[in-house]
Amino acid sequence: LPFPSKDRVILVRQFRHVPQEFSWEVPGGGILPGEAPDVAAQRELREEAGYRAGRLRRLGGFWPNNAYLDEIIHIFVADELAVDPLPADQDEHLEAHAFPFDEALAMAQDDRISCGLTKLAILWSAVARGQGGA
Template identity: 45%
Template sequence: MSDSNLSEEVLCREIVYGGKVISVARDVVKLPNGKNTFREVAVHRPAVAILPILNDGRILLIRQYRHPVKRVIWEIPAGLLEEGEDPAGAAQRELREETGYRAGVLERGPSFFPSPGFCDEEIHVFIGKELAQDPLDCDDDEFVRVESVSLEKALSMISSGEIVDGKTILAILWLINSLGISQR
C-alpha cells in the first residue's frame, strides 16, 4: 500500500473549544477504506525551542512549573510563534525573554511533532551559540530560573529521569549526536 492510500480526507471540521493556547476541533474524516469516522484534534500554533550553549560548552536550562503535570521541570527555552513571526525570530525572542541572552549564531536543528496522534503542534529546534547578554522581559505569567550544566551532566539528568521534557531530551541528544560525542 502506498502512502497515498493511507491518507484521510477531512470532510468537515467543527471547533468545539477555542482557547488562548489551544483549540479543539472535531473532524469528520473519510478513511482509506471509504468509511467515515471522527478525529479530535488539539489545534496549536507552531513553537520553537532553543538549546543555548555558553562559550565554555555548558548549556543553559530553565526550571519552570508546568501546571498540566503539576511539577517543576527542567527545559530548554521555548515558546509559541506570534502571528507572522518566523521561527528564527521567535527563537531569539524566547531566548532573550527566558535567559537574558541573545545568540550571535543561531543554527537550525530538527523540527518535530511531539504528539501527532491528537495534536498538530510542530516544534522547531535551534541551537544558540556565541551568547551575549541582551534580556527582554518575561511574559507576565512566566516564572523561570536559569541554570547552566555540562552536556555530560545533562545526559546524566536524562538517564536518571531528572529531565523529562521531550523537546529538551530531543535537543540535547540531537546536539550530542551532531557533535559526534559517544554516549558510552
C-alpha cells in the same frame, strides 16, 4: 538549546502544573503570527534566559504528536551568546542555569529532565556533537 560556552548549556527551571513539579527545560515557546521560527527562537531565548544568540543553527523539527496536535517543534542550537534580556511573560517565573553539557545529557537520560522536547533537544545535540554513545 543555548550554549554560553562549548561545554555548557543553559536550561530554565519552571513549575509545570500537570505533573505538579518544577522542570528543567530548554528555553522556548510559541511562534507569533507571521514570525519565522528562528526569530521566535531568538525572542524566547531573550525572554526566558536573558541572552541573544550571535548564531542560531537549526538542528531540525518534529511533530510532537501528529495524530492530535497541529504544531511543529523547531530545535535550534544557539551560541555566541550576549546578555540581552527581554521582559518575561507575566505568568512565567523562570530560573536559568548553565549546566555542563555532560550533566545535562545525564539528566536527560536518567529522567531528572522529564520534558520530552528537552530530552530530544539534548540527545539530538549530543549526536550532532559526536557524543551519541550507547
